[in-house]
Amino acid sequence: MHDLFKSQPTVKLNEIVIPGTHDSATDEMTKHSPYATFNKLHRVNQQLVCLWAKTQHHTIYDQLMDGVRYLDLRIENHADGWKTFHGLLSNNLTDVLDQIGVFATNHNREIILVDLQNLVNFDFQDHVNLTEYIIKHPSIGLRMAGNHFGADGTLLDFWNADKNIIFFYTEGYRHFSHLYWLRHTSIENPWYNTPKKSVLQEKLLSGICKRKPGYFHVSQLVLTPDAFKVVTGLLTKVSSLYSLTIPGITDLISSEFLQSLELKATQANTHLNIVIVDFYEHSSFIENCLKINADMVVSRNGLA
Template structure:
């Protein structure tokens, strides 16, 4: 008899689930009731709902910058080791330096302004200037010195203990083993115990668990180095496909394809950036990277972002150039994607509650002797 009742109960469970699916509110309707997650960009992670803070960090939608620290590049900046050899030979020509500056600078905000604008992922390109034995950020030309940026970021994180950043040490120029050791030492001194130890997978870490353990920095180091430090996350932990194109249609299509094949145990970076070649620059000498790769691209970039969803096979980190455009719409759009996680979770939890009610009703009215 109990087996028969169990089968009847299963049937009612299935009917209840079907009813739940039919009656569940749409994401659009339910999402319209949610708060603006980007209302306080400076502290947006701290004020996320607990339901989102419990999601794996590699499932969150996180805004980032490409070639993050180029705001200090000017026509007076010196050509850096990553610059083309021909440019190094012609840098004495003033017009060459003007064009280089116009097409090397990718951000208007410095590190503090980016953090205040909600940016939480940073793309680090580091050059060793052997002339003064100092490390600088660079993109064809020398920009800000590394130590000052680390100092500012460390201070910000100390004042915002619930914010988490991802630092991607992606390119190194004029480096030796000793230079790597120097940079790693600078990073360790700046962030110390807030550096998350490498754990193989990011899916076991959420904002809540990072906050509970006082971890604020995930450090990716895309170079194999001999070191005993345990806080360096390898390239495989955060794939970052680069599509090297000025064709926006091809770029956005490629971003979609890449997301469809991403691993759910690692992070993932969507490089929503156009890349000018030499011919693009030569045919637009009087223009700038900002105009051709950011301003002209902004509406398409924003439209693509708004179509995305975080979570499994969804976006994680999205990086862009000149993220200051249109009152920080880049950061705001990405941060608010996380409301879709909250919508899905709430519908699911509401569904569980309804199923529980159906089962209780089943017991109470159909099989009162079982209560």
């Protein structure tokens, strides 16, 4: 981020393409992982659930090192501590935070967006405990950028303040600290909930044109299996989210489609912003995102 935009530091954070991952902390999920609370699939064999719930193979730290800058975390307050989840429980949140903190400290001009978008089994005191834990974390608290920066804050704003972690928090609890960004007034994250590539493509192209000014916007390049797909997958080669995603999403994470999303956005006087995928490492997804940013820098330098 810094190397790419050092000649254009006044670009706004919600105007650049930010590579992200969907259900980022599922790398430790296995067929033996416990069911998450309120999982509608609790009567389904855990091995089958794991095949369709695991969305990432790499650790959070490795994702950040590879160029991921937006993390999507779902957290359950479990008897054994805070756990990330997606159908099944997965990582210890404390480990995830440690990895974020190490990267953010060692790469202080790389801005990381952490979206805590689903918190389960939390009462008021649990929210207090979590928010205070994050703020007091030795390698995170001092790096947190307060919500006063706004989504249209520039990279230079963050760099000058030496802040590079944004935490989005669930509705109603931001008042614990100005260091948390209230999700419903800061970020749009539409979920199109379809297993069909053509439908997803159409909705992504139309959705990017409807961005709210002053917000971050997430484009989910994610295919979502329905019950029919899961059941019939037992009899076909499409027997997991991985086997649905890798061949099915290739066209959508291509440089050509991402460029078409950016073109569609600019025609509506906006920009492509956060883009998330499953199994990011099996494509040139991050490189394709960065290419759009590089083209933006070249264009702006040409106008300077």
